[in-house]
Amino acid sequence: MAQMRTPIESGVPDNKTYLHPTLLKNYGNWKYHDRPRPGVLHHVAHNGDEVWSVRAGTQRQMDVHTIRKLCDIADTYAEGHVRFTIRSNIEFMVSDPNKVAPLISA
Amino acid sequence: MAKKMHATPMLDELESGPWPSFVTGLKRLASEKDYMVDVMGQLETSYRTRKGYWKGGTVGVFGYGGGVIPRFTELKDADGKPQFPDAAEFHTLRIMPPAGMHYDTDILRKFCDIWEKHGSGLIAFHGQSGDIMFQGATTAKVQDAFDELNELGFDLGGAGPAVRTAMSCVGAARCEQSCYDEAKAHRQVINTFLDDIHRPALPYKFKFKFSGCSNDCMNSIQRSDMAVIGTWRDNMRTDETLARKWFDKHGMNELVNDVINRCPTKTIQLKEVKDVSQGPKISSVKINDTQCLEIDNGNCVRCMHCINVMTGALAHGTDTGATILVGGKRTLKIGDLMGTVVVPFMSLKTEEDYKGLVKLAQKIIDFFAENALEHERTGEMIERIGLVNFLEGIELEVDPNMVSTPRTNPYVRTDGWDDEVAKINARKQAVA
Numbered sequence: 001m002a003q004m005r006t007p008i009e010s011g012v013p014d015n016k017t018y019l020h021p022t023l024l025k026n027y028g029n030w031k032y033h034d035r036p037r038p039g040v041l042h043h044v045a046h047n048g049d050e051v052w053s054v055r056a057g058t059q060r061q062m063d064v065h066t067i068r069k070l071c072d073i074a075d076t077y078a079e080g081h082v083r084f085t086i087r088s089n090i091e092f093m094v095s096d097p098n099k100v101a102p103l104i105s106a
Numbered sequence: 107m108a109k110k111m112h113a114t115p116m117l118d119e120l121e122s123g124p125w126p127s128f129v130t131g132l133k134r135l136a137s138e139k140d141y142m143v144d145v146m147g148q149l150e151t152s153y154r155t156r157k158g159y160w161k162g163g164t165v166g167v168f169g170y171g172g173g174v175i176p177r178f179t180e181l182k183d184a185d186g187k188p189q190f191p192d193a194a195e196f197h198t199l200r201i202m203p204p205a206g207m208h209y210d211t212d213i214l215r216k217f218c219d220i221w222e223k224h225g226s227g228l229i230a231f232h233g234q235s236g237d238i239m240f241q242g243a244t245t246a247k248v249q250d251a252f253d254e255l256n257e258l259g260f261d262l263g264g265a266g267p268a269v270r271t272a273m274s275c276v277g278a279a280r281c282e283q284s285c286y287d288e289a290k291a292h293r294q295v296i297n298t299f300l301d302d303i304h305r306p307a308l309p310y311k312f313k314f315k316f317s318g319c320s321n322d323c324m325n326s327i328q329r330s331d332m333a334v335i336g337t338w339r340d341n342m343r344t345d346e347t348l349a350r351k352w353f354d355k356h357g358m359n360e361l362v363n364d365v366i367n368r369c370p371t372k373t374i375q376l377k378e379v380k381d382v383s384q385g386p387k388i389s390s391v392k393i394n395d396t397q398c399l400e401i402d403n404g405n406c407v408r409c410m411h412c413i414n415v416m417t418g419a420l421a422h423g424t425d426t427g428a429t430i431l432v433g434g435k436r437t438l439k440i441g442d443l444m445g446t447v448v449v450p451f452m453s454l455k456t457e458e459d460y461k462g463l464v465k466l467a468q469k470i471i472d473f474f475a476e477n478a479l480e481h482e483r484t485g486e487m488i489e490r491i492g493l494v495n496f497l498e499g500i501e502l503e504v505d506p507n508m509v510s511t512p513r514t515n516p517y518v519r520t521d522g523w524d525d526e527v528a529k530i531n532a533r534k535q536a537v538a
Binding site: 081 | 125126127128130131132134135167168169170202203204205206207208209210211212213214215217218221222227228229230231232239241249252253256257259260261262272273275276278279280281282284287289292293296297300301303304323324325345348417418419421
């Protein structure tokens, strides 16, 4: 029998690698948020940086095509970063308010 | 490919309605893989007869004892042959996500490619345990899929009587209400117990969850054996500019009805600016030129409501840390339990503080491993042996803050009262 590969017990990956640059820069430095419209959160940092999160419902159990489509949307409108909420919504983070409306219609 | 689809009238019904349906995804995959055609056939059968037809078994990856959920079909004909032969095996890999569930599209695409190649193409973001669930692989393919995911820096999660995959909220990354570095606490604690995750050897499951504030977005108090919930012990901070802005937009009715009236301990008062009290436990903020909110922090129970409504205008204090609760669980031997406070406040600022958290977790797990019965959660163990014995076991002093609902709890024992008062005063002096 061939030599089996020993697993790398790396545990929980660091989320810093996957954070949106604005979130990474302002990690632990947020001041307040408001909700400009249903499904959109607007967070402001102490240094004035702003980020808009657009939330969309998913079916939780997704086929690879759906995930790739969500990735395409994220690449086009949301600077390539997403997160999932505990209830399996997907959140697209954008640092430019002008990108919010086109993202929602996408 | 192009195996003929089974008739699935009940699944089709799930595609109606405004939200995306997993059935649409299954159909799309079924048009490419015979595997999924039969999975849909089995699922439709389940819906029709209202029975599940998957049974467990033993499938794993080399070097680990858990983390893969094996599923074999039970729908067999008289000769013992599966009715849906292509879906005879449908195992799930549990993979631990990055803390806070952040991703970039690059890594998600890589997941898709791997799972399209080795598995069914069906991925759940995320299962209720907090894992990415790669659903649907044959026994032969499980190892290949895991090897590729592991090379990307991802590791298997927990299954069976083991420490389970933990969850943490979005936290410091995008929330002003975060009271500690959730991702750091999450990783430091969980990565200490990897052996207990990968090689199930506990009496039963043990779950950690990390919430940055008492909004408890991770529902940790209900769902985890050890909940770490952010809190603070100094006064609430205020911001006049944001308070005035909020008041201009929302007005007096909303301030009174939604903020002041809804404070559970009647801590907030509306006052004329000239009448505002001063004191070490008072926070106040002007909402216009003549009126002020006054908050008596000594009576605040950290319900978060006013902070949630007037974000930024009111905020948690700066002396932050976490409350540790133990024993939450869903129903099993006894009914649902919420976590019990065992550490009212633990500062989480320095490396030392985080090491202290890991040490406490270690003690609790060791005690659980030694003392719990087979198939008994931490909460059930505490019910059986008594909280006092548990606290003694993990070497924590009993504290008045551990009393549940102290403001409405009518049970008081006054025997030995003076001795206990003397003890508490001595302890307070020792700390000061």
